[in-house]
Amino acid sequence: MIRARAAVLAAALAVGAAAMTGCSPSGTAAKPQPADSATASSPVNYVPGTAQENNAPAGTGDFADGPANSPAAMKWVQLSAGAAGVLNPVVHNAAGFTLYRFDKDTTKPSKSNCNDACATTWPPVLVQPGSRIFLDGVSRADIGVVKRDDGALQITIGGWPVYRFSKDTAPGQANGQGVGGTWFAVTPEGGKAGQSPQGTDTNTQLDYQNGTAKQHDAPPNTGDMYNGPRNSPEAMKWVQLTAGSAGGLSPIVHDGAGFTLYRFDKDTTKPSKSNCNDACATTWPPILVQPGSRIFVDGVPTSEIGIVDRADGTRQVTIGGWPVYRFSKDTAAGQTNGEGVGGTWFAVSPHGGKVLRPTEGTGATSSAAPSAGASASASSPASAASSPASAPAGTPSAAAPSSPAASPVALGNGVVTLDSGLNFTEPDASENIAGPGCKNTGRGDLALSLDLSGGPVKIWTGRDCTGTSAVVTSSIPDLSKIGFDKKIASIRFGD
Template sequence: MNTSWRSASLVATAAAVLALTTACGQDGGPAAGSQNVGATAPAGGFGGAGSGTGVGSQIGAGSGNGYGADGQQGSAGAAKAAGRLAVSDNAELGKVLTDSAGMTLYRFDQDTAEPPKSNCDADCAKAWPPVPADDATAGAGIDKALLGEVTRADGTRQLTIAGWPAYRYAKDTKAGEISGQGVGGKWYAMAPNGKKASLADLPGLSVKKTELGDIVVDKNGMTVYRFLKDKAWPKSVSACTGACLEKWPAVAPVSADDTKGVKKKGLMGFTRPDGVKQMTVNCWPIYTFSGDKVPGDINGQGVGGTWYAVSPDGKPVGAPK
């Protein structure tokens, strides 16, 4: 994230403190329920096992421990040298960075690139084996100047691409698989330049035409959702906490200038009680869904009868009246 983005985000958050009581609550929406769904929602109400829609089962064991592999390693789990890195073409994501065996390399949103730092250790590193820096070289289409390394907490050296630590995913078992894409709303396949692999070049929030009509998507082209138990009046309140937030990651604040097609009124960020900063559309908190793996997925639509895609004016698309 660059300095201008951070500054714009801080300005938007500060403005929210003054504007929420006048800008929010124009869309009454469905009646708000409990403010702590983690304690009161029925099992499966946020898309986990037992969800009446069946979407929770599509996530499968991929989110049981929060890392996406339930602590088990697949054939890609060993710390194998990367060898000569390569670029593969993926129909859904475009150019994807792979190791010499064709295994997809990933990056983690909770890491940092400036300075490089890995925040995936212990069980996380079993699910997402760090790629060793030893013997990694740049193949065709890869700028060798982007290759680097970072020393991990255990003293081992991990490969970095443009500063971002690189990982494999334990559940990828053959070349070309991208089953780690979008896991937990934090893990993404790498492009050759270290960025998230994507065919999209989108602003922070924009509008996409789908079978549901016009809906809001984030900077990665992923569908944005609303939770009917949230509140927008007298201030934005998220009822999605704990395990719910693992399934439905909060969309981070973006500048109103970094949006396209989304209604500007009530477009601001706020800080949740857990410290997470979250974006709102028409003052309603917005989320992505860990069960959506690639741009265009709308697997979260209607989950538990409480989760719906967001229209450009912030209303829940297809929600019961």
């Protein structure tokens, strides 16, 4: 499953499935560049956060009057995850207009087949060299650009060129959904958006609603906005789970008050269990609900949300099986002071993965044992080949059968982009793969560089997570530095 430069095999990227998506052209270099600096391999600037947070000029970008191809309109685009009516998650722009994909386009190679009159009804989302793309609840690994027949640059999500619909006349509308059986709102990973279950769930006894608490007129000083203990009845009336960005991280999940939500590596997902109690739960207040509580889902898949009973009998919200928390030292919306605390607390992604900051260095650490959360499955044999005894110091060591707890690094989820060029230049092809569990690559002889969103992950030279391995904690512009150039046959994500 390989795509040409700036294109990708069509697939809706779901947790637990490997899928081709638009490569992050600029990548996250081993020594990260400023988030808003373009590179030779990226004609545009990728910036975490919203246009407003980054002081985009008024009357430009998504708020510009006039055609989509005007210089003012192409100065910037914001891609935000959210909900639109019965659809969740979808991607919308800064003005709240839903973005769409077209089944008659292609992703291998990525190409728009909507031109002339079609492009009047469905205006393509355009940028120009030097434009800024603001990412709010959307991963940079899924975003790219493709040249249209008229030479303009169009944004892609998961390899799919994206558009607005001329008959959406107000924010939040999704009148283009299903038009002609070929047009669909696009998800943050490039898939077709679908209806999200709403109403009372008989298993959890919770009321799920698409959108935000404000859109549903939630009573003031209740739920996430309540100024008091999180276990009070007023605080547990409702919880909002919104995919967004904070502190340079995207995508993360925040609540209705804008506070970042976190996960704890010492908790478990199989079964879901919180191990943060007593004093820990004072520092990290759990997100609690009770029967009859409402959960507003805004860019977070309802299928990822669950409930777990805590030791004190209260019920805590989970995302991707991970119990979620606030951090008491986040004193204002948008802060991420809990990120990386103790090496065990991390912002949580909309699919339950840990969200990591870019780190210095090669982004890889060698490991001789499976990481915590990477237990063997039917498709990942316990045995593994050994590295040559003469391997130089610093090269990744062979994986040997061992208890998952033997590794100091807990694997996470996210997206790995395997790039056929050095420094994420993608001359021939690239491949995106997402967790959880062990995933085989489409071609073991492809990658010269690796872009990581989320993680950590473990790369292997053999299929089904066998052979020589290394734990990767950030993007690697040159895999030969760790001896893995054109040798990645499989990748182990967290469970």
